[in-house]
Amino acid sequence: MPQPLGIVDLVWKGRGIPFSPDSGKIKLGGMKNTAIPYGRQVGRAITFEPSEIEVKTVLEKGQSVSELYGLEEGELVVLCDTGQTYTFREAFLIDSITLTANKGGEITLKFAAGTWQEVVAS
Numbered sequence: 001m002p003q004p005l006g007i008v009d010l011v012w013k014g015r016g017i018p019f020s021p022d023s024g025k026i027k028l029g030g031m032k033n034t035a036i037p038y039g040r041q042v043g044r045a046i047t048f049e050p051s052e053i054e055v056k057t058v059l060e061k062g063q064s065v066s067e068l069y070g071l072e073e074g075e076l077v078v079l080c081d082t083g084q085t086y087t088f089r090e091a092f093l094i095d096s097i098t099l100t101a102n103k104g105g106e107i108t109l110k111f112a113a114g115t116w117q118e119v120v121a122s
Contacts, residue, residue: 059105088113
């Protein structure tokens with residue numbers, strides 16, 4: 001029986017980031033076709049679309065927000081329980097951090113990155 005993707009782990013600059021299972025979104029960027037309409041025709045242009053990774057974590061007692069947020073690039077690794085590992089070598093956080101008090105100090109982390117590398121383990 002095939003195993004669908006279930007558990008995903010996120011490692012940002014060597015530190016594991018636990019997040020809500022239903023909050024993770026990973027968009028693998030890369031080259032794509034973009035529709036270019038002209039007159040009553042449409043052509044295509046190949047453009048690059050950035051990768052986007054968004055998760056919701058929580059602020060724990062004694063934890064510093066600065067451990068999570070910074071303006072510099074770093075390595076972001078996404079580990080899937082189905083054997084795929086996606087590495088984004090020059091990822092960076094976009095958007096500032098907003099704490100949501102009524103949800104256990106929930107923090108949304110949004111990353112952007114360029115190209116990625118995939119390793120598939122069987």
